[in-house]
Amino acid sequence: MRRINPIPLAAVGIIALLALLVPYLGLPDPVRIDVPNRLAGPSWQHLLGQDEVGRDILSRLLWGARSSLTVALLSATIACVIGTALGVMGGFLGGVVDLLTIRAADIVLCFPPLLLALLVVTLLGPGAATLIPVLALVYLPGFVRVAYAGVLSVRHQEYVEAQRALGVGKLRIMLRTVLPNIGGPVLVQFSLAMASAVVLESGLSFLGLGVVPPSPSWGLMIGAARSTMAQTPLPLLWPCLALTLTVLSMNALCDAVRAAVDPHGVPPRQRRWLLPALLPGLPFRAGASLAVRDLTVAIDTPAGAVRPVRSVSWSVAPGETLAIVGESGSGKSLTGLAVLGLLPLVARPEEGAVLFGERELLRMDEAALRRLRGAELAMIFQDPMSSLNPVHRIGTQIVEAIRAHRPLSRRSAWQEAVALLARVGIPDAARRARSFPHELSGGMRQRAMIAMAIANRPTLLIADEPTTALDVTIQAQVLELLAELKAENGMGLVFITHALPVVAEIADRVVVMYAGEVVEHGPVAEIFTRPLHPYTAALLRSAPPEDGSLPQAIPGTVPLPQHLPAGCAFAPRCVSRRDACEAAPPPLEQAAPGHDTRCIRWREWQRLPVTQGAEA
Amino acid sequence: MWVLRRIGVALVLVWIVASVVFLAIRLVPGDPAEIMLSQGGVSPDAAVVAELRDQLGLDRSIWDQYRANFQGLLSGDLGVSLTDQASVSGQVFARLPRTLELIAVAALVSVLTGIPLGLLAALRRGGWFDRLAMGLAGLSLSVPVFVVGTLLVLVFAQWLALLPAGGFTPFRTDPTRHVAQVLMPAITIASSLAPVLFGMTRAAVIDVITRDHVRTARAKGVAPAGVVLRHVLRNALIPVVTVLALHLGTLLGGTVLVEYVFNYPGLSGLLVDAVNARDYPMVQGVVLVISVLFVALNLTMDLVYGVLDPRVRRA
Numbered sequence: 001m002r003r004i005n006p007i008p009l010a011a012v013g014i015i016a017l018l019a020l021l022v023p024y025l026g027l028p029d030p031v032r033i034d035v036p037n038r039l040a041g042p043s044w045q046h047l048l049g050q051d052e053v054g055r056d057i058l059s060r061l062l063w064g065a066r067s068s069l070t071v072a073l074l075s076a077t078i079a080c081v082i083g084t085a086l087g088v089m090g091g092f093l094g095g096v097v098d099l100l101t102i103r104a105a106d107i108v109l110c111f112p113p114l115l116l117a118l119l120v121v122t123l124l125g126p127g128a129a130t131l132i133p134v135l136a137l138v139y140l141p142g143f144v145r146v147a148y149a150g151v152l153s154v155r156h157q158e159y160v161e162a163q164r165a166l167g168v169g170k171l172r173i174m175l176r177t178v179l180p181n182i183g184g185p186v187l188v189q190f191s192l193a194m195a196s197a198v199v200l201e202s203g204l205s206f207l208g209l210g211v212v213p214p215s216p217s218w219g220l221m222i223g224a225a226r227s228t229m230a231q232t233p234l235p236l237l238w239p240c241l242a243l244t245l246t247v248l249s250m251n252a253l254c255d256a257v258r259a260a261v262d263p264h265g266v267p268p269r270q271r272r273w274l275l276p277a278l279l280p281g282l283p284f285r286a287g288a289s290l291a292v293r294d295l296t297v298a299i300d301t302p303a304g305a306v307r308p309v310r311s312v313s314w315s316v317a318p319g320e321t322l323a324i325v326g327e328s329g330s331g332k333s334l335t336g337l338a339v340l341g342l343l344p345l346v347a348r349p350e351e352g353a354v355l356f357g358e359r360e361l362l363r364m365d366e367a368a369l370r371r372l373r374g375a376e377l378a379m380i381f382q383d384p385m386s387s388l389n390p391v392h393r394i395g396t397q398i399v400e401a402i403r404a405h406r407p408l409s410r411r412s413a414w415q416e417a418v419a420l421l422a423r424v425g426i427p428d429a430a431r432r433a434r435s436f437p438h439e440l441s442g443g444m445r446q447r448a449m450i451a452m453a454i455a456n457r458p459t460l461l462i463a464d465e466p467t468t469a470l471d472v473t474i475q476a477q478v479l480e481l482l483a484e485l486k487a488e489n490g491m492g493l494v495f496i497t498h499a500l501p502v503v504a505e506i507a508d509r510v511v512v513m514y515a516g517e518v519v520e521h522g523p524v525a526e527i528f529t530r531p532l533h534p535y536t537a538a539l540l541r542s543a544p545p546e547d548g549s550l551p552q553a554i555p556g557t558v559p560l561p562q563h564l565p566a567g568c569a570f571a572p573r574c575v576s577r578r579d580a581c582e583a584a585p586p587p588l589e590q591a592a593p594g595h596d597t598r599c600i601r602w603r604e605w606q607r608l609p610v611t612q613g614a615e616a
Numbered sequence: 617m618w619v620l621r622r623i624g625v626a627l628v629l630v631w632i633v634a635s636v637v638f639l640a641i642r643l644v645p646g647d648p649a650e651i652m653l654s655q656g657g658v659s660p661d662a663a664v665v666a667e668l669r670d671q672l673g674l675d676r677s678i679w680d681q682y683r684a685n686f687q688g689l690l691s692g693d694l695g696v697s698l699t700d701q702a703s704v705s706g707q708v709f710a711r712l713p714r715t716l717e718l719i720a721v722a723a724l725v726s727v728l729t730g731i732p733l734g735l736l737a738a739l740r741r742g743g744w745f746d747r748l749a750m751g752l753a754g755l756s757l758s759v760p761v762f763v764v765g766t767l768l769v770l771v772f773a774q775w776l777a778l779l780p781a782g783g784f785t786p787f788r789t790d791p792t793r794h795v796a797q798v799l800m801p802a803i804t805i806a807s808s809l810a811p812v813l814f815g816m817t818r819a820a821v822i823d824v825i826t827r828d829h830v831r832t833a834r835a836k837g838v839a840p841a842g843v844v845l846r847h848v849l850r851n852a853l854i855p856v857v858t859v860l861a862l863h864l865g866t867l868l869g870g871t872v873l874v875e876y877v878f879n880y881p882g883l884s885g886l887l888v889d890a891v892n893a894r895d896y897p898m899v900q901g902v903v904l905v906i907s908v909l910f911v912a913l914n915l916t917m918d919l920v921y922g923v924l925d926p927r928v929r930r931a
Binding site: 113114115118119199202203206207219222226229230233236240243244247248251252255337340342344370371372373374375378379381383386387388389390391392400401404405436438449452453455 | 637640754755757758759760761762763766767769770774826827828829831832833834835836837838839840842846847850851854866870872873876884887888891906924925926927
């Protein structure tokens with residue numbers, strides 16, 4: 001739990017302190033009537049003036065705080081203790097107890113709280129003595145719910161299961177393990193109940209159903225001052241102000257408590273992601289459809305910028321397939337997103353250029369880039385379930401892509417969407433177009449995603465792990481489909497994946513990324529037969545071999561961009577490591593025309609026989 | 617099938633609520649005959665009380681009363697008021713539309729302010745507009761409704777004399793006055809509902825905007841307005857509608873304070889008076905109508921929810 005914001009805490013503290021110290025402040029008697037001086041303005045004896053029967057307003061205000069907070073504190077405490085106990089028992093014991101506590105709480109929750117309080121108060125008669133149990137009853141179900149939910153979530157966690165296995169009694173587990181763990185949500189609920197009880201108490205007193213006159217209460221004061229408010233508004237405004245300030249600081253304290261208990265919802269800082277300055281003209285491969293040059297992506301964190309993509313360069317020609325491979329966390333997807341200007345808000349391109357034909361995408365304004373996206377430049381995302389909008393029909397989502405770039409009527413766009421679905425091999429496309437994403441299988445969803453991406457015949461398609469979520473047969477069909485589309489349109493394809501067997505099938509050239517950098521780049525045949533970087537070799541060994549022998553996993557994990565080693569990023573996991581590897585980051589060197597590697601020992605690997613490559 | 621089951625559950629819920637109210641009101645001390653006859657703090661004559669009890673059927677066993685009560689309900693008869701022999705259903709249905717109108721106008725005002733402002737604040741998160749709107753919503757949420765109502769009366773009725781301080785005029789008698797009298801109480805209710813919708817919309821938009829499908833929409837080249845309306849707001853409305861439904865439910869019967877401040881003759885006032893007079897049939901009638909409406913509201917919201925989120929639709 002983090003620290004609670006001190007400002008609302010201090011405000012509530014001051015109010016509570018005043019309420020506590022009221023009897024010792026030497027204030028006039030709050031119930032002493034002084035009719036001759038009724039509605040008198042402020043004076044030295046009566047700092048805030050006198051009310052409609054001449055009682056001291058300041059004194060009544062502070063005594064009112066005392067009664068209001070007392071009622072709120074007692075009722076919230078009673079509700080908290082009983083409600084939490086019931087919720088914990090219901091959650092932990094289950095069965096009949098569960099049914100009795102939780103269902104009963106649900107039924108009480110159905111009643112509007114004010115209506116419930118009102119019914120009970122009118123039946124039992126007004127007064128502070130009934131107010132406390134009534135408010136406790138109103139807030140009880142909230143605590144039952146919160147505690148119940150808390151118990152259900154910790155009940156099956158390992159440390160609770162472990163204690164059970166050790167034979168610790170249920171009661172002990174409840175008291176020792178579960179209670180401290182649900183403390184946070186219960187505390188939030190408690191502060192909510194306190195704030196709400198102050199409002200409800202004043203409301204009931206205002207109606208004459210709460211605190212009984214002449215005892216001071218804010219609700220009563222407001223109710224009484226209403227009749228004279230046209231002539232003297234101050235006696236009305238003071239209790240309104242006191243009540244509002246109290247509830248405001250209590251609500252602020254609720255938010256602070258919630259923020260301290262629940263670390264979510266801390267907004268990340270928003271960042272513009274256009275580059276500040278233009279780079280001078282960069283050389284790019286002639287005839288390339290898309291060329292990425294020295295792209296660096298930065299994420300600003302409180303501890304400084306981290307760079308999950310560093311100085312990455314590659315290009316794709318029309319009709320060519322470039323595969324970008326690497327483990328999770330290697331920066332493959334971020335590179336793809338940076339090209340389309342779709343990086344998450346926290347990330348921004350820091351350096352480099354992306355050339356699409358003659359245009360430089362990183363420095364293009366958003367409106368111009370938007371006209372390219374989905375038209376000439378399209379992208380397929382990894383998880384089709386989350387990447388499709390669950391509330392719109394598949395057909396509608398494709399129509400949207402079409403109409404974003406071409407002025408077609410809804411009807412003809414719909415016909416085109418159906419044709420596209422048929423084109424990507426969805427049977428009964430006219431009916432399927434009316435389906436929602438959750439009504440389709442994973443393979444169908446990915447096909448729909450592809451249909452959406454090719455809707456405007458892009459010249460370049462970036463596919464981010466388009467087959468990861470699919471089973472092997474569907475995978476093969478999707479790959480076949482992509483190959484066909486490429487052949488049809490002369491489309492360039494950037495295929496981001498961690499599955500090497502897929503790469504062998506589809507790619508012309510391969511870029512291997514590790515920890516945000518390109519570590520090897522070359523034609524697919526060379527990469528597979530004679531890898532010039534130990535990481536590529538390790539990746540190849542980690543793919544399931546065709547002879548049925550066991551794949552060899554790469555020990556360790558990709559280092560986080562904020563914890564990069566001083567030398568070669570792969571050195572800590574590399575079986576061919578030398579001392580020189582850890583001295584300085586190795587440069588990307590050209591081993592052969594069109595084949596680059598970032599390993600200082602590449603000459604040794606080049607001499608090894610084919611199929612062994614780097615460190616066999 | 618699913619709808620039928622929902623309606624069945626709803627009916628059982630209404631029956632439970634009606635029974636609980638029936639029992640609670642009779643098990644609590646306070647004899648309606650005695651209360652009706654006590655005027656000016658003088659205890660009534662025991663014989664007169666007994667006669668009235670007999671006349672009202674209060675001396676029968678609770679079980680007999682319960683049976684008679686529910687037989688009446690099944691034939692659509694809510695009974696007659698103990699205090700003035702008026703038909704309960706007549707009274708309830710005269711007052712109900714007024715409260716519903718109040719809630720509807722308040723909901724409309726809240727939806728039209730809370731949702732657009734919440735969307736705007738979320739899109740400008742951390743900016744001056746967001747901070748200003750958050751501050752105002754927090755303040756608005758912290759001022760109790762009867763304080764808002766009283767202050768509105770002070771400013772607009774007493775000081776500026778722009779609007780009537782309260783009361784009710786039927787629409788057919790004087791449309792302008794009717795609207796003027798509904799306006800302030802509705803805005804008072806909205807002052808507590810709009811910030812809730814604002815906060816929920818803001819939170820939901822902030823959540824939805826980071827989802828993958830929004831990125832897909834941008835990748836399609838959809839214009840920013842289309843992304844925000846069709847892919848962000850559309851999805852964010854799902855939790856907002858849930859919260860709206862919950863609050864509308866609490867407003868049924870929860871408008872007591874506002875009706876009191878503005879002297880508005882709605883359903884809540886009727887209930888308070890009836891409870892005070894131990895007017896059993898009237899209390900039961902009002903609570904029954906409120907719970908039926910509450911359950912109907914929940915059913916409607918389930919259907920609306922199905923429209924908003926196709927994933928919860930059933931075959």
